[in-house]
Amino acid sequence: AQSVAQPEDQVNVAEGNPLTVKCTYSVSGNPYLFWYVQYPNRGLQFLLKYITGDNLVKGSYGFEAEFNKSQTSFHLKKPSALVSDSALYFCALARSSGTYKYIFGTGTRLKVLA
Amino acid sequence: EPEVTQTPSHQVTQMGQEVILRCVPISNHLYFYWYRQILGQKVEFLVSFYNNEISEKSEIFDDQFSVERPDGSNFTLKIRSTKLEDSAMYFCASSELAGGANEQFFGPGTRLTVL
Structure with a gap:
């Protein structure tokens, strides 16, 4: 069965510090992995995706994510957090076929936090 | 930048009533989806739609639910007889192409409250 886990309900980080939001997945076959961000009263906005190739993918607003097949993880990262990054972040999985x-x-x- | 829009932003209805949630996908997109999020829970897939027919539906999408693309721009989700447990945020999404590699673009959602 396919599943996605985000083990932390909330992450607090000081402005200017690096941030990591964790995501692990379970799927048979090759995964396609996505990160979305949701600001209040807005839809889910696409940040980045991993399809194939380089394990480090870069996306919008300075975010990046690292695909780790052995750990079945796809953690979202940013070197220096901004107060405006405060939002709800969703990891999503799609299968490569079917x-x-x-x-x-x-x-x-x-x-x-400022 | 093109975006998916949804109306209304908030719908309050009485149990047993029919509701229609409306979405306008991005104009050149061909694949459409509905998801829902019950408060405090995961975003869950309901249905995907392509070429005027349902491509896939989840167990949640029972006979009370239907989708339609009544014209070239709108994509609707109808709940025929609402239940209390249908209270949720409903998100419409669209994608230009099929395939898991293609990102879906989401609307802002409609909050449905069933009393």
């Missing part, structure tokens, strides 16, 4: 629906994690609320 169904194309997303399976979402439970979300992690990131709070960047």
Whole structure:
């Protein structure tokens, strides 16, 4: 069965510090992995995706994520957090064939403190 | 920048009533989706739609639910007889191409409250 886990409900980080939001997955076959961000009263906004190739993918707003197949992880990172990064972050999994629906994690609320 | 829009932003209804949630996907997109998020829970897939028919649906998407693309721009989700447990945030999404590699673009959601 496919699943996505975001083990932290909330992550607090000081502005200017590096941030990491964790995501692990379980799937048979090759995964496609995505990060989305949700600001209040807005839809989920696409940040980045891993399809194949380089394990480090770069996305919008200075975010990046590292795909680790052996650890089945896809953690979201940013070298220097901004207060404006405070939002709800979702990791999502799609399979490489068959169904194309997303399976979402439970979300992690990131709070960047000034 | 093109975006997915949804109306209304908040819908309050009485149990047993029919509701229609509306979405306008990005204009050149061909694949459409509905997801829902019950408060405090995961975002869950409901249904995908392509070429005027359902491609896939989840166990949640029972006979009370239906989707339609009534014209070239709108994509609707109808709940025929709402239940209390249908209270959730409903997200519409669209993608240009099929395939898991193609990101889906999400609307802001409609919060449905069933009393």
